[in-house]
Amino acid sequence: MQKYKYETHLHTSPVSKCAKADVRDSLQFYKDLGYDGVFITNHFLDGNIDIDRTLPYEDKIHFYFADYEEGVKIGKEIGIKVFCGVEMSYGGTDFLIYGLDKNWYLQNPQIMEMKKSDELNFLMQSGALVIQAHPYREAGYIDHIRLYPRKIEGVEVINANRTDFENKMAELYAENYGLLKIAGTDNHQGSRQKKLAGVSFEAPITHEQDFIKQVREGQAEIFEMQV
Numbered sequence: 001m002q003k004y005k006y007e008t009h010l011h012t013s014p015v016s017k018c019a020k021a022d023v024r025d026s027l028q029f030y031k032d033l034g035y036d037g038v039f040i041t042n043h044f045l046d047g048n049i050d051i052d053r054t055l056p057y058e059d060k061i062h063f064y065f066a067d068y069e070e071g072v073k074i075g076k077e078i079g080i081k082v083f084c085g086v087e088m089s090y091g092g093t094d095f096l097i098y099g100l101d102k103n104w105y106l107q108n109p110q111i112m113e114m115k116k117s118d119e120l121n122f123l124m125q126s127g128a129l130v131i132q133a134h135p136y137r138e139a140g141y142i143d144h145i146r147l148y149p150r151k152i153e154g155v156e157v158i159n160a161n162r163t164d165f166e167n168k169m170a171e172l173y174a175e176n177y178g179l180l181k182i183a184g185t186d187n188h189q190g191s192r193q194k195k196l197a198g199v200s201f202e203a204p205i206t207h208e209q210d211f212i213k214q215v216r217e218g219q220a221e222i223f224e225m226q227v
Contacts, residue, residue: 002202003201003202004036004037004200004201004202004203004204005033005034005198005199005200006035006036006039006083006198006199006201006211007030007035007038007184007185007187007198008039008041008085008096008156008183008184008198009039009041009085009096009133009156009159009184009185009186010026010039010041010184010185010187011040011041011042011087011188012026012040012042012067012071012190013050013067014067015042015043015049015051015063015064015066015067016043016048016067017048017049017050018048018188019042019188019190020189020190020192021188021189021190021191021192022190023040023067023070024074025190025191026190027071027074027075027078028078028191029191029193030080031078031080033196033227035080035198036081036204036205037075037080037081037083037204037205038071038080038081038082038083039082039083039085039098039211040067040071040084040085041085041086041096041184042067042068042086043089044064044086044089044097045064045112046088046089046090046112047088047089047094049064051063057109057112058109061105061106064105065084065102068082068084068102081205083098083207083211084098084100084101084102084208085097085098086098086100086105087133088119090116091142091146092137092139092142093116093132093135093142093146093148094132094133094134094137095120095131095133095148095152096130096131096156096182096184097123097128097130098131098208098211099127099129099208099209099212100123100126100127100128104126108122108126111123117148117151120148120152121151124151129153129154129211129212129216130151130153130154131152131153131156131180131182132147132148132152132155133156133184133186134156134159134161134162134166134170135147135156135170135173136162136165136166136167136170136173137166147173149173149177149179153216154174154180154182155170155171155174155179155180155181155182156170156182156183156184157170157171157181157182157222158170158171158184158197158222159183159184159185159186159197160183160184160193160196160224161185161188161195162186180215180218182199183197183198183199183222184197184198184199193227194227195224195225195226195227196224196225197222197223197224197225198222199215199220199221199222200220200221200223201214201219201220201221202219
């Protein structure tokens with residue numbers, strides 16, 4: 001049976017400051033690999049975004065969504081679906097947010113002033129699927145590991161750019177708290193990325209809410225692969 005593959009964790013330049021590839025390079029890469037779609041999940045205003053911090057909130061949001069909006073156009077041109085996602089941050093602890101659109105973020109500037117646990121609650125109350133990304137990531141700039149098992153619905157149990165140990169700990173975290181599981185590449189390199197992870201479904205995803213529904217119903221099959 002055909003499986004429809006999706007990238008759930010992708011960063012693009014110029015929005016994500018740490019990304020090394022632009023939207024077109026990234027989308028063509030996944031198209032060539034036979035993916036049905038990708039979620040662009042750039043770093044939000046609380047993370048590693050390449051933006052003038054003094055700009056008004058509305059201008060920041062328009063800049064933030066520019067890569068996604070470009071991606072939608074390119075996706076239609078080359079034949080790959082592009083979905084909206086967000087990666088929020090707090091001191092090196094990251095969360096993948098699915099299901100809220102640009103208008104929602106424009107209408108809710110107060111999220112930038114919220115305590116992170118309150119913000120996560122608000123996002124979920126607003127209908128978002130909240131996933132803790134690479135929860136056991138270790139790096140010199142991360143002071144300590146933070147877990148939010150009561151403020152999320154799921155965990156990224158495979159991140160293609162993290163160690164096997166970190167991913168195994170993430171899976172144990174998800175299993176012991178009864179949380180949903182997804183996988184993603186955390187691709188910052190576009191076509192230079194060699195190891196991938198993602199989710200697949202038996203039927204194609206048509207929009208973000210379709211993705212959320214199928215993940216919540218346990219229909220997402222996680223995978224990893226080398227190219």
